[in-house]
Amino acid sequence: MQTNIARSLLNLKKNLSNLKKSQKIGLVPTMGCIHNGHLELIKKCKKLKYFTVVSIFVNPAQFNNQKDLKKYPSQEKKDIEILKKNDVDLVFFPKTKQMYPLGYSTYIKEINFSDILCGKYRKNHFSGVLTIVLKLFLIVKPYAAFFGEKDFQQLFLIKKMVKDFNLGVKIIGIPTVRDSNGLALSSRNKLLNARGLEIAKQIYLNIKKIRNLDYKYTKDLELYLKKELKKSGLNNIEYIEIRETNSLKHPKSIIRGKTLRIFIAVHVEGVRLIDNCKLN
Ligand code: PAF
Numbered sequence: 576m577q578t579n580i581a582r583s584l585l586n587l588k589k590n591l592s593n594l595k596k597s598q599k600i601g602l603v604p605t606m607g608c609i610h611n612g613h614l615e616l617i618k619k620c621k622k623l624k625y626f627t628v629v630s631i632f633v634n635p636a637q638f639n640n641q642k643d644l645k646k647y648p649s650q651e652k653k654d655i656e657i658l659k660k661n662d663v664d665l666v667f668f669p670k671t672k673q674m675y676p677l678g679y680s681t682y683i684k685e686i687n688f689s690d691i692l693c694g695k696y697r698k699n700h701f702s703g704v705l706t707i708v709l710k711l712f713l714i715v716k717p718y719a720a721f722f723g724e725k726d727f728q729q730l731f732l733i734k735k736m737v738k739d740f741n742l743g744v745k746i747i748g749i750p751t752v753r754d755s756n757g758l759a760l761s762s763r764n765k766l767l768n769a770r771g772l773e774i775a776k777q778i779y780l781n782i783k784k785i786r787n788l789d790y791k792y793t794k795d796l797e798l799y800l801k802k803e804l805k806k807s808g809l810n811n812i813e814y815i816e817i818r819e820t821n822s823l824k825h826p827k828s829i830i831r832g833k834t835l836r837i838f839i840a841v842h843v844e845g846v847r848l849i850d851n852c853k854l855n
Contacts (some may be wrong), residue, residue, distance in 0.1 A: 578659040578823065582668045590665050591715070594626055604708060606647065608635045608762035611655045612752040617661055617722035619749055623853055628715055630667040632674065636682070637703030643847070648765045656733060656758035667715070674710060680705045685732055685739075688823050690840050692728050693849065695812050703734050704729055712744050714834055719745035723752070725759045727836065727851045731823060732832030751850070759850045771844040777807035782837060782852045793817040797837075804841070813840035813847070817854060830853055 581587040591600070601620035605613050613629075620627045620711045631654060638644035653667075658666050681703035689692075694701050712720065722730045730748045737744050757779035758772070767775060781803045790796035797815045806813060818825050820834040829835065835854040840847065 576660045576664070577835050578655075578663050579665045580655065580668065581665060582670070584669070584673055586666050587665070587667050587669075587714065588788055593820075593846055598625075599625045599718035601627050603627065603629045603713050604711050604720065604722070605629060605631055606762065607631040607654050607759075608648045608765060609657045610698065610717065610762065610764075612723050612760035614657075614661060614750050615749050616723060617658075617663060619718070619747060621662065623719070625717075625719060626664050626764050627662075627852065628665045628667055628717065629663050630669065630711055630715070632667075632671075632711075633714060634674075634703055634707040636675065636706055637686065637697075637700050637853060638697045639700055639783040646766065647650045647665060648762055662690040669714075669793065674707065683709055685735060688728070688732060688735065690822065690823075692814065692816060692818070693840060694728070695826050696840065701729070701732050705732060708733055708744075709740075717744055719747055721747045721749060723750075724748050724749040725761065725850065727822070728739060732808065751852075756780075757783065761848065761850075763848060765798065766846045767843060771846065775807045775843045777809055777841060778848065778850050779852070781807060781809075782839070786837075788852055793826055793829055793835075794796055796829060800837070801832065805840075809841050809843065811844065820848075820853070829854070 579590050603620055603718045617627060631765060633647050633770050637642055662672045682702050684702050685705060689701040722733060734746050737746055756776035758776045785800050797817060801812055801815050816825060817835050817840050818838060820836050836851050839848045839852050
């Protein structure tokens with residue numbers, strides 16, 4: 576199987592125009608630095624026998640902080656090698672000036688769930704995410720698209736956008752892939768040194784410890800986890816919140832049987848890491 580590379584919209588269209596009408600397209604949107612988490616999305620897409628398109632685009636519209644954008648890791652040559660090895664059909668590398676040409680001014684704004692959790696700390700982040708994902712859907716016209724549950728709020732908002740705009744794209748969420756220490760895989764992990772990785776692994780170790788504790792109120796359990804994380808060397812905690820999986824509501828009490836998730840964002844040596852996990 577050959578992996579084609581498209582670096583322009585025209586080239587992408589040419590590649591897709593050769594497909595049989597019956598061939599379903601599966602899209603895996605990424606910002607590159609391909610890791611095993613991305614490979615799980617690709618594996619699932621290939622298993623379903625979709626024509627697998629992986630997009631690699633570090634989307635400036637979803638970064639509220641220019642420093643963060645500048646230091647976002649990239650490894651184009653290595654990514655192409657990995658994607659070839661994994662029999663991806665087509666890799667799409669759009670250029671910023673094609674996605675956001677001079678004078679570009681249209682952005683998606685979801686109004687109920689975009690300013691909580693990560694959105695509270697990253698202004699307009701989800702507007703940028705939804706805008707680029709919608710653009711990719713309109714350009715690639717996938718039957719299905721694959722996203723990791725590590726970015727649970729992102730997955731939630733993309734599902735919401737597809738429903739609200741009747742986009743008719745099947746959204747497939749894939750469970751978080753973790754390294755042997757439980758650290759959720761993320762391209763940002765590449766920015767951590769050995770000490771940072773040692774501290775970062777405490778995130779999941781501590782979540783696992785508190786998952787089944789018998790607390791009555793969410794605030795108390797959140798506070799307890801915060802203390803434990805601090806004891807483990809995680810001093811820069813952005814948020815710890817327990818929310819309902821299906822509604823992202825923040826309940827007062829921990830009612831067993833309700834599917835609750837714990838959401839976390841921390842900074843480790845200047846690198847922002849997020850994780851989430853079922854509570855019960
Ligand atoms: O999850 C990501 O890597 C990005 O937010 C996405 C979905 C590719 C949009 O830029």
